[in-house]
Amino acid sequence: MSTNVCFLFVFQDLDETLSERLWGLTEMFPEGVRNITSAVVSSTCTGIKGFYGLSRIIAWCFFSSSAILFAPLIFEMERAQVEEMQRSQQKQVNTQHIHFIMNYIILKPWYGNGGGTLSTEYLEKICIVCV
Amino acid sequence: MINKGLSNHFQVSHTINMSSMTPSGYRFGATYVGTKQISPNEAFPVLLGDIDPNGNLNAHIIHQFGQRIKTKFVTQIQNSKFTAAQFTTDYKGNDYTVSLTAGNTDIINESGLLVTHYLQSVTPSIALGAELVYQYGPTVPGGEIALLSAAARYTGTDAVVSGTLGGCGLHLCYYQRASEQLQLGVELDTNFRMQESVATLGYQVELPKADLCFRGMVDSSFTVGAVLEKKLQPLPFSFALSGSMNHNKSQFRLGCGFIIG
Numbered sequence: 033m034s035t036n037v038c039f040l041f042v043f044q045d046l047d048e049t050l051s052e053r054l055w056g057l058t059e060m061f062p063e064g065v066r067n068i069t070s071a072v073v074s075s076t077c078t079g080i081k082g083f084y085g086l087s088r089i090i091a092w093c094f095f096s097s098s099a100i101l102f103a104p105l106i107f108e109m110e111r112a113q114v115e116e117m118q119r120s121q122q123k124q125v126n127t128q129h130i131h132f133i134m135n136y137i138i139l140k141p142w143y144g145n146g147g148g149t150l151s152t153e154y155l156e157k158i159c160i161v162c163v
Numbered sequence: 164m165i166n167k168g169l170s171n172h173f174q175v176s177h178t179i180n181m182s183s184m185t186p187s188g189y190r191f192g193a194t195y196v197g198t199k200q201i202s203p204n205e206a207f208p209v210l211l212g213d214i215d216p217n218g219n220l221n222a223h224i225i226h227q228f229g230q231r232i233k234t235k236f237v238t239q240i241q242n243s244k245f246t247a248a249q250f251t252t253d254y255k256g257n258d259y260t261v262s263l264t265a266g267n268t269d270i271i272n273e274s275g276l277l278v279t280h281y282l283q284s285v286t287p288s289i290a291l292g293a294e295l296v297y298q299y300g301p302t303v304p305g306g307e308i309a310l311l312s313a314a315a316r317y318t319g320t321d322a323v324v325s326g327t328l329g330g331c332g333l334h335l336c337y338y339q340r341a342s343e344q345l346q347l348g349v350e351l352d353t354n355f356r357m358q359e360s361v362a363t364l365g366y367q368v369e370l371p372k373a374d375l376c377f378r379g380m381v382d383s384s385f386t387v388g389a390v391l392e393k394k395l396q397p398l399p400f401s402f403a404l405s406g407s408m409n410h411n412k413s414q415f416r417l418g419c420g421f422i423i424g
Contacts, residue, residue: 093410097387100406101379104391105368112373 166424172196182418190215201227218243231255259283274300282314290316294329331356344369385410399424 058066165177176192190213197208208226220240227233232254239247249266260282268275275298282292292314299307312329322339335351346367353360365380374394381387388407395402403420 093385096408097381097410100387100389100408101381104389104404105375105377108373108375108377108391108393109370112370112375116372 164420164422166422168424172198184416188215197226199227201230269300272301274302288318290318292316294327 061069164179166174167176168174172195174194174196176194178190178192179187180190181187192211192213194212195208195210196206197210198206199208200206205227208224211223211225213221218240219242220238222236222238222240224236225233226235232252234253235251237247237249237251238245247267249264250268251262251264253260253262260280262280264278264280266276266278277297277299279295279297280292281294282290284290294312294314296310296312297307298309310330312327312331314325314327316323316325321341322337324335324337326333326335328334332352332354334353336348337350338346338348340346348365350363350365351360352363360383362383363380364382365378367376367378369376374396376392377389379387379389386407386409388405390403390405392401392403394400401422403422405418405420406416408415
């Protein structure tokens with residue numbers, strides 16, 4: 033009989049909300065602990081918000097200043113490097129073409145089936161003069 | 164800006180200036196370089212002038228008499244009135260230089276400004292100097308006023324340190340050539356009257372391979388600025404792009420320029 037009554041009390045108390053029950057639990061701790069905990073938590077929250085705002089300002093200043101001070105220079109240097117590489121590649125391709133033309137088209141009839149080649153140093157000199 | 168050289172001695176320039184900050188306008192400029200040649204780089208007399216359609220004129224006349232005496236006359240005419248006229252004489256001795264400048268001398272109202280500079284090289288790398296500014300006239304409190312300031316400069320192998328200290332302020336400057344392409348400078352400028360000081364750090368990078376000259380500066384009043392100049396080969400054109408950002412006021416300005424010739 034008494035257990036039934038207990039259950040009834042529990043079911044009747046369900047109109048207390050969850051937060052009210054949790055708040056009730058805090059009465060377990062002494063006043064000092066409660067105050068310190070609340071101070072620490074609120075200052076941590078304020079600190080995190082302030083830190084986030086400060087980091088936003090610093091990140092903005094850093095990236096906008098580097099976009100003005102360093103970005104154009106870096107872009108132009110990369111572009112100059114890529115252009116130079118392209119130019120040297122083009123020069124190499126031209127050299128290979130001239131090697132081929134000299135060996136197999138111009139000189140081949142003279143050497144017959146052997147397809148003799150001129151010495152490579154001589155060919156390099158001719159390529160440099162042409163290119 | 165269009166520069167056109169008409170002969171070895173004469174050059175003409177047309178400048179069109181379009182902006183939202185200052186009034187836009189057109190200026191016509193002419194430069195004449197004379198026949199007396201002191202060294203391969205310099206020739207005298209040099210006449211420089213700039214005029215705009217309203218009649219506002221800026222003119223410089225520079226001439227060198229002999230090996231040691233150089234004179235310069237600068238004037239500015241605005242709205243048909245001489246707003247500035249300044250006459251400077253420099254005498255260059257073996258290890259010292261004296262220069263005297265008379266500015267805005269008005270004989271009728273008896274007012275004017277006299278500036279004297281004296282710079283002496285104490286050792287091959289250290290130079291010391293002094294400057295005296297003397298202003299007289301009815302508008303000056305007491306009839307006349309004088310200010311004295313001292314200057315010093317030390318030249319190292321790749322670096323130059325210089326400073327001036329006077330009644331109006333302290334000015335320090337350090338310049339270093341870090342490598343063939345990079346030059347750095349730091350400057351501190353203080354004003355005792357207005358109680359303020361500004362420190363500036365600047366650098367210049369030259370890349371002859373990419374035909375590029377890039378200058379940047381950072382200021383202690385939270386201003387960042389940069390200028391990019393690029394020569395567009397093969398024609399003698401130059402393109403300049405500049406940006407400046409003031410973090411305090413959150414203000415960004417962008418400008419571009421095109422130089423032909």
